[in-house]
Amino acid sequence: MSVSRIARRIASPKKALTAAALAAATTGLVLTSAxxxxxxxxxxxxxxxxxAIAHKMIPDAAQYNAFSKIVEHESGWNVTATNASSGAYGLVQALPGSKMxxxxxxxxxxxxxxxxWGLDYMNSRYGSPVAxxxxxQANGWY
Incomplete structure (x- = not known):
């Protein structure tokens, strides 16, 4: 089913955007004109x-919880979060964001x-999201 069909079937614009974004994320499409x-x-x-995507990619509960805590502190789960002073970008605040x-x-x-990218970074630099x-927690950054 196409994203436009989903949007037409849902009456609320907010619900239509949510459905379209979910469909795009699921199929790997990118919505750029919202x-x-x-x-x-x-x-x-x-x-x-x-x-939900992170849960699927990180099935171990302890690793997911650690990853989630970092992302919550770094970006509040905002995919386009940008640090105004450093330029760090995205869920995991990559610096520069283009590393991703x-x-x-x-x-x-x-x-x-x-x-x-964040999982690869955490695994290669620290050994795991828990680490x-x-x-x-010890440094206020990672």
């Missing part, structure tokens, strides 16, 4: 969608790509 207001009003469902291109060309908007969270 108005800023609509994106802001759907932030909670975008966060929920990103969390190694996980996929859609790194700016795809939570799965950002999660994949990264332990470091974050």
């Amino acid at each position: 108005p800023a207001q609509a994106a802001t009003s759907s932030a909670p469902s975008s966060a929920a969608s990103a969390k 291109a190694s996980a996929g060309a859609d790194w700016k908007t795809n939570p799965a790509t950002q999660i994949e 990264a969270w332990n470091f974050w």
Whole structure:
């Protein structure tokens, strides 16, 4: 089913945007022309969608919880979060954000790509998301 069909079937614009974003994330499509207001009003469902993707990618509960705590502190599960002073970007606040291109060309908007890159980073630098969270707690960054 196409994203436009989903949008036509749902009466509420907010629900239509949420359904379209979920469909796009599920199929790997990127929505780039949504108005800023609509994106802001759907932030909670975008966060929920990103969390659901992370749950699938990180089946171990302890590792998911540690990853989630880092992301909550770093970006509040906002895929397009940008640190105004450093320029760090995305769910895991990569610096520079373009580093995430190694996980996929859609790194700016795809939570799965950002999660994949973040997991690789945490595993290679700290050994696991739990170890990264332990470091974050001791230092306030990771």
